Amino acid sequence: MIELVNVSKSYPNGIDVLFNISLNIGKEEFVFLVGSSGAGKTTLLKLLYRDETPTSGKVIVDRVNVAELDSSQVPYLRRNIGVVFQDYKLLPKRTVFENVAFALRVTGAPRSTIRRKVMQALELVGMLRRANAFPEELSGGEKQRACIARAIVNNPPILLADEPTGNLDPTTSWDIIQLLDKINKRNTTVMMATHNKSIVDDMKRRVVAIENGRIVRDQLLGGYNV
Amino acid sequence: MFSNIEFFLFEAFRSFQRGALMCFVAIGTITVSLVIFGLFLLLVINLGNIIGSVSSKIDLAAYVEKDLSLESAGALQLELSRIPGVVKVDFISRTEAWKKFQEEYGDTLALDEIIAGNPLPHTFNIKVRTPEILPMVAKRISEMDNIDEVRYSGQFIEQVRSLIDAVRIGGAALVVLISFATLLIVVNTIRLTVLARETDIYIMKLVGATNTFVKWPFIIEGVILGILGGLSSFLILKFSYDAIIARIAVALPFVPLVADQRLLALVYLVMVLGGTALGMIGAYISVSKVLKAEG
Numbered sequence: 154m155i156e157l158v159n160v161s162k163s164y165p166n167g168i169d170v171l172f173n174i175s176l177n178i179g180k181e182e183f184v185f186l187v188g189s190s191g192a193g194k195t196t197l198l199k200l201l202y203r204d205e206t207p208t209s210g211k212v213i214v215d216r217v218n219v220a221e222l223d224s225s226q227v228p229y230l231r232r233n234i235g236v237v238f239q240d241y242k243l244l245p246k247r248t249v250f251e252n253v254a255f256a257l258r259v260t261g262a263p264r265s266t267i268r269r270k271v272m273q274a275l276e277l278v279g280m281l282r283r284a285n286a287f288p289e290e291l292s293g294g295e296k297q298r299a300c301i302a303r304a305i306v307n308n309p310p311i312l313l314a315d316e317p318t319g320n321l322d323p324t325t326s327w328d329i330i331q332l333l334d335k336i337n338k339r340n341t342t343v344m345m346a347t348h349n350k351s352i353v354d355d356m357k358r359r360v361v362a363i364e365n366g367r368i369v370r371d372q373l374l375g376g377y378n379v
Numbered sequence: 380m381f382s383n384i385e386f387f388l389f390e391a392f393r394s395f396q397r398g399a400l401m402c403f404v405a406i407g408t409i410t411v412s413l414v415i416f417g418l419f420l421l422l423v424i425n426l427g428n429i430i431g432s433v434s435s436k437i438d439l440a441a442y443v444e445k446d447l448s449l450e451s452a453g454a455l456q457l458e459l460s461r462i463p464g465v466v467k468v469d470f471i472s473r474t475e476a477w478k479k480f481q482e483e484y485g486d487t488l489a490l491d492e493i494i495a496g497n498p499l500p501h502t503f504n505i506k507v508r509t510p511e512i513l514p515m516v517a518k519r520i521s522e523m524d525n526i527d528e529v530r531y532s533g534q535f536i537e538q539v540r541s542l543i544d545a546v547r548i549g550g551a552a553l554v555v556l557i558s559f560a561t562l563l564i565v566v567n568t569i570r571l572t573v574l575a576r577e578t579d580i581y582i583m584k585l586v587g588a589t590n591t592f593v594k595w596p597f598i599i600e601g602v603i604l605g606i607l608g609g610l611s612s613f614l615i616l617k618f619s620y621d622a623i624i625a626r627i628a629v630a631l632p633f634v635p636l637v638a639d640q641r642l643l644a645l646v647y648l649v650m651v652l653g654g655t656a657l658g659m660i661g662a663y664i665s666v667s668k669v670l671k672a673e674g
């Protein structure tokens with residue numbers, strides 16, 4: 154489903170972030186991406202939904218090299234990749250409902266469908282009660298859950314979650330992980346960047362560890378540390 | 380795409396609600412620049428009108444040979460009125476002319492002592508359609524039988540002519556210049572409203588919005604801002620122009636200001652439509668720029 158071939162990335166300011174990364178992730182997989190702060194996790198995820206382009210190498214998502222994708226096609230790529238952003242990226246002047254609905258609206262879905270699916274997604278993340286709140290009225294954890302609802306609302310085949318539990322208490326974190334697990338079992342590829350040791354250790358899934366822009370470990374049924 | 384129209388309209392209207400101050404400023408700016416534009420347009424139209432009315436007052440005087448009979452003069456009048464470009468031919472008989480002359484100068488000059496009898500010929504006062512053709516018409520008349528002499532104020536005509544040209548060229552240049560300035564101001568104003576939502580646009584794109592999808596609400600918003608700005612500038616200009624006309628009609632009744640309602644309606648229509656078009660173009664350019672910057 155996702156394949157990186159010799160991918161390197163330098164930012165325009167000259168910082169080299171990723172070096173020669175190769176990685177192959179199957180359709181049914183749930184992968185944890187671990188590594189210390191600044192290791193390059195977010196950058197790697199950004200390459201997948203074409204928020205950044207690699208300096209060299211191929212980034213193949215669903216058989217398409219997104220590094221060379223025509224910019225007019227990028228929206229359609231992004232509709233197939235749900236993203237839980239590390240900094241949420243909620244539209245500030247819209248309610249939780251509208252934020253989640255937006256991901257469906259761009260696809261031209263009919264209003265009734267939008268309503269039904271948004272309610273479902275909000276229910277799933279336990280945010281139904283806060284549907285009419287604006288992002289500035291939400292706690293960090295609530296924002297995170299709104300963001301998750303938006304990422305999953307149109308059942309994308311790929312879900313990228315960038316520290317989706319960063320602002321959650323252990324219980325809620327665990328609920329969210331269960332949710333991601335459930336989504337993964339519904340035939341969605343899940344890739345999650347995290348610093349949460351206990352979750353990685355308990356889940357016993359594939360772990361890809363990045364340090365200084367290089368993959369230092371790729372372990373099936375792995376833990377947070379070696 | 381069409382299933383989204385309702386959403387786009389809703390989005391556009393909502394952005395007024397949320398950025399009320401910004402929109403107010405934008406409408407105000409559009410209004411002011413359109414009012415200035417409209418004022419210039421009216422000024423140029425009026426200058427043209429004034430010059431036109433001055434030049435229509437210039438006429439030719441054709442003096443016939445002194446011994447021409449009244450009958451032949453009547454035939455001549457008919458002939459003159461058939462010359463292309465001639466709009467009016469007034470006949471002044473020599474007796475009439477002499478009487479007028481005496482009335483005017485009889486007190487100061489002892490005319491009877493200086494001149495025996497009436498020295499004046501019959502005269503035709505001829506009005507032509509536009510001052511440009513005066514010299515041509517004059518030449519043609521002077522070549523006619525029984526015409527002794529043709530007179531018109533040649534130098535004055537030349538001055539009027541170059542004034543008309545100057546107003547035409549200068550006016551057109553000014554209107555173009557002001558249009559351009561208006562365009563820049565409006566486009567930049569709208570751009571501010573778009574830039575204020577640059578982050579929103581970025582996020583929309585991240586969750587899969589196409590450029591078209593992002594653009595529509597902004598374009599609708601630009602059109603609405605443009606229409607509102609255009610309408611308020613129309614109201615302001617209409618009321619102030621009507622007031623100006625009323626004042627000038629009293630204070631300077633000889634200045635012929637344009638009050639032709641159809642022409643004025645056209646000017647106002649240009650302003651409203653211009654405002655609308657500018658709003659739309661401004662929004663389109665601004666959104667496209669932001670989208671391009673984000674790749």
Ligand SMILES: Nc1ncnc2c1ncn2[C@@H]1O[C@H](COP(=O)(O)OP(=O)(O)OP(=O)(O)O)[C@@H](O)[C@H]1O
Pocket residue numbers: 164165166168170188189190191192193194195196197239
């Ligand atoms: N847009 C950018 N321009 C320049 N440098 C950047 C940019 N984004 C990230 N970087 C740099 O790239 C490196 C990797 O950043 P990245 O966000 O991928 O790390 P991360 O692994 O996600 O860290 P964290 O765990 O703290 O989220 C950092 O050194 C960061 O400063």
Ligand SMILES: [Mg+2]
Pocket residue numbers: 194195196239315
């Ligand atoms: Mg990160």
